[in-house]
Amino acid sequence: MHSDHTVGLTSTWCRPLYCSPLTARLLHRRLQVPMCWIRPLEVGQSHVLGEEVTVTVTLLDSNHCPGSVMFLFEGAFGTILYTGDFRYSSSMQGEPALRGRHIDRLYLDNTHCHPEQALPSRQLATRQAAHLIRTHPQHHVVIGVYSLGKETLLVDLAMEFSTWVVVSPWRLEQMRLLELPDVFTSEEGAGWIRAVDVAEIRWDTLVTWNTLHPTIAILPTGRPVKVTHPKIHTIPYSDHSSFLELCEFVKWLKPCSVIPIVKGGTCQTYFQKYLSSAPQALPDFQIPKPVQESVQQENKRKALEPLHLLRRAAHHSVPRGVVYESPEESTENSEELTGVRAPQQNCCESAFSSKEGHTCCHTDKEKGQEALSGEQPGAASAVSQAPAPDEHFPTGFAEQYLLTPLNVLKQNSSQKFDKLVEDFFRKGETS
Numbered sequence: 001m002h003s004d005h006t007v008g009l010t011s012t013w014c015r016p017l018y019c020s021p022l023t024a025r026l027l028h029r030r031l032q033v034p035m036c037w038i039r040p041l042e043v044g045q046s047h048v049l050g051e052e053v054t055v056t057v058t059l060l061d062s063n064h065c066p067g068s069v070m071f072l073f074e075g076a077f078g079t080i081l082y083t084g085d086f087r088y089s090s091s092m093q094g095e096p097a098l099r100g101r102h103i104d105r106l107y108l109d110n111t112h113c114h115p116e117q118a119l120p121s122r123q124l125a126t127r128q129a130a131h132l133i134r135t136h137p138q139h140h141v142v143i144g145v146y147s148l149g150k151e152t153l154l155v156d157l158a159m160e161f162s163t164w165v166v167v168s169p170w171r172l173e174q175m176r177l178l179e180l181p182d183v184f185t186s187e188e189g190a191g192w193i194r195a196v197d198v199a200e201i202r203w204d205t206l207v208t209w210n211t212l213h214p215t216i217a218i219l220p221t222g223r224p225v226k227v228t229h230p231k232i233h234t235i236p237y238s239d240h241s242s243f244l245e246l247c248e249f250v251k252w253l254k255p256c257s258v259i260p261i262v263k264g265g266t267c268q269t270y271f272q273k274y275l276s277s278a279p280q281a282l283p284d285f286q287i288p289k290p291v292q293e294s295v296q297q298e299n300k301r302k303a304l305e306p307l308h309l310l311r312r313a314a315h316h317s318v319p320r321g322v323v324y325e326s327p328e329e330s331t332e333n334s335e336e337l338t339g340v341r342a343p344q345q346n347c348c349e350s351a352f353s354s355k356e357g358h359t360c361c362h363t364d365k366e367k368g369q370e371a372l373s374g375e376q377p378g379a380a381s382a383v384s385q386a387p388a389p390d391e392h393f394p395t396g397f398a399e400q401y402l403l404t405p406l407n408v409l410k411q412n413s414s415q416k417f418d419k420l421v422e423d424f425f426r427k428g429e430t431s
């Protein structure tokens with residue numbers, strides 16, 4: 001759940017989000033996304049979504065950061081594997097959902113898809129970090145990390161050097177949420193390794209730290225970075241697959257086609273020789289008719305929504321579909337995660353959905369349509385293009401609901417709620 005995948009996800013979010021149970025916890029606890037919109041799906045199990053038109057989705061561990069998963073979609077459109085951010089591991093070949101499976105389309109994390117760019121395993125990179133630390137005795141060590149990811153490196157180094165890793169209270173809470181080994185503390189001075197936000201590794205901070213105590217900084221990253229101070233060291237520790245790993249994965253999986261998910265990538269040529277020549281279920285990738293119809297209906301419905309919602313959507317334009325800016329570069333920082341404290345206004349909470357939390361503003365049928373929408377292949381990541389509702393709508397709606405006695409509301413079914421929403425919108429159009 002890196003921040004380049006969570007743009008727009010705040011307490012005001014009101015569309016279903018499908019993710020792993022761990023990401024579900026983070027979405028709610030760190031970004032305040034209302035629980036009723038979060039649909040955690042067990043990893044490794046197949047889930048059938050939709051009613052009239054169904055799609056089977058299987059979440060698979062993507063070995064990238066805690067909670068990250070790949071999405072395997074199967075339906076009338078064929079079989080699609082969307083890796084999201086992932087680091088290939090040969091253990092993926094033991095995955096029953098992938099073994100011997102015909103894949104029509106592979107959406108691939110091509111972050112490091114450059115043959116000239118070698119990248120060691122994370123274990124080897126950890127050893128490089130340990131060696132660097134050993135060659136700087138009497139030094140404090142500051143490691144720059146994003147809000148999520150590289151926790152294993154921190155744990156391994158803490159174990160190796162028998163020291164606590166000092167982190168901010170915010171990060172400590174996160175480490176506890178992730179149920180990581182007890183090697184983290186927020187007590188300053190309790191350990192000589194510190195993990196800080198990557199943005200804190202700068203020339204001026206290194207100067208300041210070194211006036212207090214000899215200090216080196218480590219940046220674990222697979223990308224080339226500009227080093228601004230001699231005591232900043234990069235370690236090629238990456239949560240994305242190396243070029244060789246990508247080749248091994250595609251060669252083993254033999255998909256019919258490969259689509260890079262990082263903008264500007266042209267990795268297809270490297271994989272051409274590994275592709276299956278078997279006919280694709282849907283070579284031109286047309287959306288099945290019933291899905292098209294449901295999407296058209298949904299678009300029509302959207303067109304009827306009050307103008308202020310649409311305007312708001314324009315303000316919140318985020319990358320659409322599966323193509324997004326290169327991850328990690330400058331976006332995977334904690335600012336977006338920590339800075340989000342939007343007011344608790346959303347149709348879900350104002351309507352205080354049932355305890356099960358799945359009956360707020362959408363029926364199951366609509367859930368299926370969401371999952372099937374051909375416009376949202378990015379459903380695999382947390383980014384979506386739903387507009388954030390305007391403040392007026394949920395507030396007014398909440399007021400209307402708050403004035404309704406609880407025993408009356410308890411009798412309301414989700415369908416009734418949907419109708420009330422529609423009526424409310426209609427009123428808005430005529431007024």
Ligand SMILES: [Zn+2]
Nearest residue numbers: 002064085327
């Ligand atoms: Zn990521």
